Amino acid sequence: DTAVSQTPKYLVTQMGNDKSIKCEQNLGHDTMYWYKQDSKKFLKIMFSYNNKELIINETVPNRFSPKSPDKAHLNLHINSLELGDSAVYFCASSQSIAGDTQYFGPGTRLTVL
Amino acid sequence: KNEVEQSPQNLTAQEGEFITINCSYSVGISALHWLQQHPGGGIVSLFMLSSGKKKHGRLIATINIQEKHSSLHITASHPRDSAVYICAVTPNTGNQFYFGTGTSLTVIP
Numbered sequence: 001d002t003a004v005s006q007t008p009k010y011l012v013t014q015m016g017n018d019k020s021i022k023c024e025q026n027l028g029h030d031t032m033y034w035y036k037q038d039s040k041k042f043l044k045i046m047f048s049y050n051n052k053e054l055i056i057n058e059t060v061p062n063r064f065s066p067k068s069p070d071k072a073h074l075n076l077h078i079n080s081l082e083l084g085d086s087a088v089y090f091c092a093s094s095q096s097i098a099g100d101t102q103y104f105g106p107g108t109r110l111t112v113l
Numbered sequence: 114k115n116e117v118e119q120s121p122q123n124l125t126a127q128e129g130e131f132i133t134i135n136c137s138y139s140v141g142i143s144a145l146h147w148l149q150q151h152p153g154g155g156i157v158s159l160f161m162l163s164s165g166k167k168k169h170g171r172l173i174a175t176i177n178i179q180e181k182h183s184s185l186h187i188t189a190s191h192p193r194d195s196a197v198y199i200c201a202v203t204p205n206t207g208n209q210f211y212f213g214t215g216t217s218l219t220v221i222p
Contacts, residue, residue: 041150041197043212056209090156102146104156 003027006091006105013081014113020077021108023091031055031097032074034066035090037107043090049074050097078110086112116140119200119213126220132187134216136200139181147174147185148199150215156199159185190220 004025013019025032033056034046047066048056054066063079078085088107094100117138126132136145147159160167160174162183167174171190176183187194200213 040214042214043199043201045210045212058209088154092156100144101158101161103158104148107154107156109154 004091004093004103004105006089006108008108009106010109010111012111012113015081015083017081018077018079019081019110020075021089021091021110022073022075023105024073025091025093025103026072027093027103029093029095029103030071031094031100032068032071033092033094033102034074034076035092037088037090039087047074047076048097055097081110081112083112086110115214116204116211117200117202117213119198119216121216122214123217124219126190126218128191128220128222130190130220132190132194132218132220134185134198134200134218136183136185136213137181138183138200138202138211140202140204140211141206142178142181142202143205144203145176145183146201146203147183148201150197150199152196159198187218192220192222195219 007022031050033048037043046060049068052068065077068074088109090107091105092102094102120135144163146161150156171188173186197215197217199215202211
């Protein structure tokens, strides 16, 4: 059973489109995260939700909007996609926000043409 | 300047060698994490530590809170250890996470 799953694994789209990436965890964790990994492989946190509440919201364009319908899901919606949004996006979860071990999803490679 | 610095950036070793990757950070932390990213892209959490030393198989992680420094050691390295190793810290103020830029390890048979 996959602990943290993301869909889709690959996403190729045109500039200006709106797209969503879904994330689900079956670990019973309270906290979920979205990370962006750029072409230089640098990981950067984007958002964190704890019990469906937004905890971390880094300097991310308003075009990115996370949505957490329940503790097990944290989806990422991106409006008006730009070339610079091309990256690998990782979802992760942990038991709580307090520095617990994080479990990562397989990543979604987004390519904006 | 990044809050977390790793060295070396790239490392090539012969199979069987003892490997050390270093991580220094500049903020007070509640926890430090070592992550492994395989060539296929998947990320695995190796260790989370806030003091002392942890061991898992051939991997050992140590942390010195006073010196704000952690090391990841791999004993008897193997080609399957080839990956990018990332150090990350959870500061003890706020909810931010800080990541190092990673160390790319290649172990040659």
